[in-house]
Structures are given as C-alpha cells and as structure tokens.
Amino acid sequence: KVEEFYQEEKGLELYRRHIESQRRMKPHVLSDAEERLLAAAGEMASAPGNINSTLNDADIVFPEITDEDGDKVRVTHGNFIPFMQSKDRRVRKEAFDSLYGVYEQFKNTSASILHAQVKQLQFFAKAKKYNTAIEAALDVTEVPVSVYHSLIEAVNKNLPYLHRYMEIRKKALGVEELHMYDLYTPIIEEADSKVSFEEAKKTIIEALRPMGEDYIRILEDGFNNRWIDVYENEGKRSGAYSSGASVHPYVLMNYADTLDSMFTLAHEMGHALHSYFSNHTQPTIYSDYVIFVAEVASTCNENLLMQYLLKNTTDKKKRAYLINHLLENYRTTLFRQTMFAEFELMINTKAEQGETLTADMLCEMYRELNEKYYGKDVVVDDKIAIEWARIPHFYYNYYVFQYATGYSAAVALSNRILTEGESAVKDYLKFLSGGRSADPISLLKIAGIDMSTSKPVEDALKKLGDLLDELESLI
C-alpha cells in the first residue's frame, strides 16, 4: 500500500527514508494498550539515572585535602581531574583517596542504583521484543551489534600498546611504582605554549588546507563572522560546544591561549562545518546527524591539526609534548571508553543471566578490567575498583562505545585525506553533507570507512607503535 502511495504522489519520495525508518520498527511496536502502559512507566524508568545524578551532583561531599600551596581545599567533581594532573604526587594521592574513600562508603547504594538501571533497560528491551538491552539500544541508530563486539575485540588484541605506554610513563615520571593516581599528570611540560586566538585560527586554516577550497572558505567565513564566542566570561558556562546551523552554526569556546585550546577550536569547528554542510545539502527532515557519526568530523580535524603540527615541529621538547597529547587521546578515548563499553556489556549480560549486581561483584569486575587494560606496570590500587560509581555514562544506555568507534573512524579518515588527497576529500565532503539521509554505517562507507569491520579500529591502533618508539627516544 505504501509503495502505491509513493507511485501516486511523487512528493512522498523525499520522505521515503523517514517513513521506512518508522516502518522498520514495526516488529517492536506493541498494541495500543501495551504501548500506553510502557509510556506510563517511562518516568519510573528514569528513576535510577535521576537518583544517581542526585547522589553524585547534590549530596555527595568529599573531604578536604592540602593542595600544592599548603591550603586546605575540598575535593569536588570539578577539581578532581586538575588534582590528578598535579605535579605534586602527594596532592594526587590525597585527592584520589579523598574521592574514592567516599564512594566506598556508598558502594552498596551505588550498586543497587546501577542494578535498577540495568533492570529497567532489560524490561523495556524484552517488552519491545528484543533479545537483549544492547540490541534495543543500538537499533535506535541502526548500528549493528557486531560493531560493538569487534571494537572490544580489536582493542583487547592491541592492549600491549597501552601497556608499553604505561611502561614509558613510569620511566618518564621516575617512579618506582606507577599508581592509578599517576595516570593523568603530564610527563612532558607544555613547551613554549602560548597560542593566541589569532595564531590558532591561522594554524588551523593551514592544517586543514588538504580539505580543499570549499571547506576552507566556510571555515574562514565562520572565523571572520563571529560564529564563535571566544573567551571565558562571567556567568558563561564552561567547556566548548557547537550548536545549530539554520542561520549558521554557533560555537562556544573558553579559549585560554594554549595548545589544548587550539585543538578544542579545531574540534568544535569540525562539528560546526559538519552541521553547515548537512544543513545546506539535506532537506530539514534529514539535516541533523546521529551521535555515532558526530565525533568523526570533530576528531578528524584534530588529527589533521596534529599531523600538520608534527610535520612542522622539529624542537624535541615540543614534539614530545605533541606526541604525548596524541597518546593521551588514544588512552582516554580509544582505550578507556572501550573499557567502559566492555564493563557495560558485562554488567548487562550478568543481569540478563539473572544475577544480582552486588557491590563486590561490580568492584571485582571493574578491578580486573583495569588490570587487563593497564598491564603489569601499573599498580591497580584497591580504591579504583569503585570508579564505576563515579561514571555517569553507565546511565547513558550503550553510549560510550561511540567515542571509541568515532575516534577510530576519524583517524582512518584523516589518513585517507592526507595520503589520497582530492578523491578522499570529495568522499569526505559527501559524508559531511549526508546528515541523517542514510544509516551511520552507510554514511561512513561513502567516506571510504567500513565500520562494519574492525579494520578502522585496528589501523588506528597500529599507528601507536611508531608514536611510542618516537616518544621513548625523545624522552
């Protein structure tokens, strides 16, 4: 019948993908009465997530520590990572013990909340006739479950790279034991680091030249026409993001004249131009994009900037800093997020097998994962076993793996652009212009990246060998 409608009314053809994506869900749509019940249960289903964020954001209080200057400072979610980056090891350890000590006190409560979360996912997955919660979650954006499994498999196979990075980190820090609170502190100081906003814009334009004239023209348009709110200001929110595109994209920055800020600017302009291209190419109904592809455009820009800087930097200290920055991206995006993804799959599987997620069980699983990922050169402190209680993403329903897949796709794309040139750029621009006109795996295939295989992840990881060799010799 619908096919007949398409024939009769040619204007419907535009909406074919949209209509088909609704019809695709037919096996998972229940009777009116059943759907009404499920909808009514929705608010209760969000309770575990709400309780967890209330506990974390409002109620939990961490003890004070003594900072580098000898002042008493209370540990908060906001200053925890800056403390972990401190050069003073005593400060790092005190902050680590302060934060996780409190989480340990609430470990049974945290386990109960997480168990409730997993159970509600399972309830809705089963009700909607999916076998598992992961099937239900990934079906929403049409990502095959095999993508998830092959990510975990590929990263596991390449864990020796992370182990070697930890070995180098241990040597560079000159510590006898590398603890979990030694992972964030920089091993190379940011050398001669001032990068003004004007300088950053110029450098980014040069670094993104391989993207071709069209891309650069729009990028410059954004730089010159106040798309960006640049500096920190009173009452302005922190961080950085890009939003909207109907007039043009807007970008919020808290630019701080550092190299890291320059990378953030390249990142956000990647999102902005992705939105720009999709908005100008696609009809409104397909003009936005799904999260699986969102971080590809931003990270691809960061990679192109990194390759450009490495190509034009001979100063040893600067090179070491850049390589370390890149390795930290790998550690935190590809390895750490995959570890989270693995944990998420483990807890869901346990619950689906009818087991109750107890605090001891969760801590043991989490601890073992840390041991596996970081290897023998890292002392996996007891307290890290409770880290899962601090991570809000375990309430995001199979979300985090997309950071790792997006990162891998971006590495593959930037390499293709730099080695193949024009033809690769043409394909990439088609991807950027694609919005949600096709499923994410098909969109990435247009850009020459096949995420249905583990090749992009494997290729991204393979780059690590050379980087580790160079960092080790530079140190």
Ligand SMILES: [Zn+2]
């Ligand atoms: Zn982003």
